[in-house]
Amino acid sequence: MSDVVARFEVEFSRCLDRDGNAVGPLPAFAANPENLIALYRGLTRTRVFDAKAIALQRTGRLGTYASSIGQEAVSVGTASAMRSEDVFVPSFREHGGQLLRGVTPLELFLYWGGDERGSLFAGPKEDFPISVPVASHAPHAAGVALAFKLRHEPRVAVCIFGDGATSKGDVAEALNMAGVWRLPVVFVVSNNQWAISLPRAQQTAAETLAQKAIAYGFRGEQVDGNDVIAVRAVVGAAIERARQGGGPTLIEALTYRLGDHTTADDASRYREDAAVTPYWQEEPLLRLRRYLSETGQWSKTDEERLQREMTAEIAAAADAYLKTPPQPPEAIFAYTYAALPAELARQRDGLLAVSRVAAPEAS
Amino acid sequence: MTEVNLVQAVNLALARAMEEDDHVLVLGEDVGIDGGVFRATDGLLRRFGAERVLDTPLAEGAIAGLSVGLGAQGFRPVAEIQFTGFIYPIIDQLASHAARLRNRTRGRLTCPMVVRSPCGGGIRAVEHHSESPEAMFAHIPGLRVVIPSSPRRAYGLLLAAIRDPDPVVFLEPTRLYRAARGDVVDDGAADILGRCFVLREGGDVTLIAWGAMVVEALAAATALEAEGVGAEVIDVATLKPLDTETIVASIGKTGRCVIAHEAPLTGGFGGEIAGRIAEQALFSLLAPIERIAGYDTVIPLPRLEQLYFPDASRIADAARRAMAYR
Numbered sequence A: 001m002s003d004v005v006a007r008f009e010v011e012f013s014r015c016l017d018r019d020g021n022a023v024g025p026l027p028a029f030a031a032n033p034e035n036l037i038a039l040y041r042g043l044t045r046t047r048v049f050d051a052k053a054i055a056l057q058r059t060g061r062l063g064t065y066a067s068s069i070g071q072e073a074v075s076v077g078t079a080s081a082m083r084s085e086d087v088f089v090p091s092f093r094e095h096g097g098q099l100l101r102g103v104t105p106l107e108l109f110l111y112w113g114g115d116e117r118g119s120l121f122a123g124p125k126e127d128f129p130i131s132v133p134v135a136s137h138a139p140h141a142a143g144v145a146l147a148f149k150l151r152h153e154p155r156v157a158v159c160i161f162g163d164g165a166t167s168k169g170d171v172a173e174a175l176n177m178a179g180v181w182r183l184p185v186v187f188v189v190s191n192n193q194w195a196i197s198l199p200r201a202q203q204t205a206a207e208t209l210a211q212k213a214i215a216y217g218f219r220g221e222q223v224d225g226n227d228v229i230a231v232r233a234v235v236g237a238a239i240e241r242a243r244q245g246g247g248p249t250l251i252e253a254l255t256y257r258l259g260d261h262t263t264a265d266d267a268s269r270y271r272e273d274a275a276v277t278p279y280w281q282e283e284p285l286l287r288l289r290r291y292l293s294e295t296g297q298w299s300k301t302d303e304e305r306l307q308r309e310m311t312a313e314i315a316a317a318a319d320a321y322l323k324t325p326p327q328p329p330e331a332i333f334a335y336t337y338a339a340l341p342a343e344l345a346r347q348r349d350g351l352l353a354v355s356r357v358a359a360p361e362a363s
Numbered sequence B: 001m002t003e004v005n006l007v008q009a010v011n012l013a014l015a016r017a018m019e020e021d022d023h024v025l026v027l028g029e030d031v032g033i034d035g036g037v038f039r040a041t042d043g044l045l046r047r048f049g050a051e052r053v054l055d056t057p058l059a060e061g062a063i064a065g066l067s068v069g070l071g072a073q074g075f076r077p078v079a080e081i082q083f084t085g086f087i088y089p090i091i092d093q094l095a096s097h098a099a100r101l102r103n104r105t106r107g108r109l110t111c112p113m114v115v116r117s118p119c120g121g122g123i124r125a126v127e128h129h130s131e132s133p134e135a136m137f138a139h140i141p142g143l144r145v146v147i148p149s150s151p152r153r154a155y156g157l158l159l160a161a162i163r164d165p166d167p168v169v170f171l172e173p174t175r176l177y178r179a180a181r182g183d184v185v186d187d188g189a190a191d192i193l194g195r196c197f198v199l200r201e202g203g204d205v206t207l208i209a210w211g212a213m214v215v216e217a218l219a220a221a222t223a224l225e226a227e228g229v230g231a232e233v234i235d236v237a238t239l240k241p242l243d244t245e246t247i248v249a250s251i252g253k254t255g256r257c258v259i260a261h262e263a264p265l266t267g268g269f270g271g272e273i274a275g276r277i278a279e280q281a282l283f284s285l286l287a288p289i290e291r292i293a294g295y296d297t298v299i300p301l302p303r304l305e306q307l308y309f310p311d312a313s314r315i316a317d318a319a320r321r322a323m324a325y326r
């Protein structure tokens, strides 16, 4: 005898089709034009920041940089659904979410320009720094959520990682614990279809990444990651469920990496440019702009004004970044411990003695 | 004989090893169609096919664990970990399994695997891309730990590592990938593992280094020569098992020594070498042993990284201190 003991379904949600037409009634927040324009501003600001970062890198004034072009809606939509007291635990491509949560463009430029001061956020004080070791931050989000739960605080941890990250044990382990303890955490997979040169189909044989949650006993679903309205709605519902004690959710946001993996990568080695072309019709800014224009909420003048405003803001931040004097050598030792041990103070003094000797030659 | 850079020498050795033994497999993230993020595996997929050059899902622990299984089955996996910043999860597989499979099965199963990984800093990379964890591996019984300092050594030592019957961690200094150029004869001749190389002879002070620091030590030796100080430069090359004889013989001659490494001072492999010298050459020493190392801090982001890494001038200064010691 044999019986089916488990079955599962994975839902996919979308609000706007690729041409920007509503495919059904929109979520309540979309009735207020200000909300949609705020999302559009968040997307545009991210894209302008991204273009500037690449330009600075190409001219030798920024370090290696991971562009988020094409994926802005996942990051911005997710962050827009969070409250300021929630905690964001991002991977390295989430500039959009970071900016929306109050990390400044100057801080981001400093960080990607190789200056530690970029990690000392003036804004979201409890947010985590980006995680470069892929997937390793997923358990941190579970830990933050456990802290909220232990203190009975109505707060939620929100973690974003890529499709590649879902292959690592860290993600499996974090999802498992989040499920066991029904933690107030939302995991968002920014599935941009690539992990450097590895396409999604070679990353896992699973049909969806969302279904991995089901194996750990909680809800997993897909959303159109180029539809910022849908991302905000689906992530928002998951966050509120978590806040009410309903446990974790895994959301797979389907998007596409339009650019190279980073400025150090040359995607033409492993993917045809022609394969990318159709995705330029799917991208999130175009989609929301089409909807806003069609519904009379956005004009060419509005667009020009916004572009001017964002370009000016980001240019000013880049200027401030380029004018920021380097940290003194002792910054290397700062923050290693709460108080510098004597041995480390000795090493610091050794460095200062050497750099004092070296400084006159350099000038 | 062709002039190549260090990453091309790695590529030549991989191709040669795959050519001569079908049991050699290359696996890792982006090693196939992309040819590796530094191009170390460039062209191998085209030449040897997808059954021998495997693009893996993103999972360092499993890349190492899978290699243990392949190795036990008689393959010779050469796994790439994209940067040593992401190598920490595999310490479990290496320490608990790869390095002791022979011992645990009393020789019934073995693990002839190589883990290659770009190591060290100085290329203005983003966070977690500049680590030098060699001492952590050297601490694990049953592993060999090898770091080349030139294209020729990369070629010869990598071939030796792949042919070795036991697991080898092979760390490639990123800073030298393109900067170090030299002639390599692609004749399949391996270097011997477990031997230090005396790159330059001198009678006054011994400079001991590995990887990118060898280049700095050679530059320091040139500076010292101009001051009339004869520096002997030793490229350790294989940290484990360590060729203590070559080091002790040199100290016997010079009586002074500077050990340089990029990794943090505390627990760095320089301490092990200093310990051997104290045990076996204490009475040859005319001056205290000098260690020039990275500081015991997180490696700074690019803007300050040059201040962190030891360089020729710090090494030469240490040698001058040793010379001046009375």
Ligand SMILES: Cc1ncc(C[n+]2csc(CCOP(=O)(O)OP(=O)(O)O)c2C)c(N)n1
Pocket: A093, A132, A133, A134, A135, A161, A162, A163, A164, A165, A166, A192, A194, A195, A196, A257, A261, B029, B058, B060, B082, B086
């Ligand atoms: C643990 C780890 N292994 C390897 C790398 C090198 N690396 C950086 S990003 C990346 C691919 C990540 O793919 P995905 O999770 O889909 O994120 P995406 O880059 O697409 O945003 C790799 C292999 C890393 N940063 N961390």
Ligand SMILES: [Mg+2]
Pocket: A162, A163, A164, A190, A191, A192, A193, A194, A195, A196
């Ligand atoms: Mg991806």
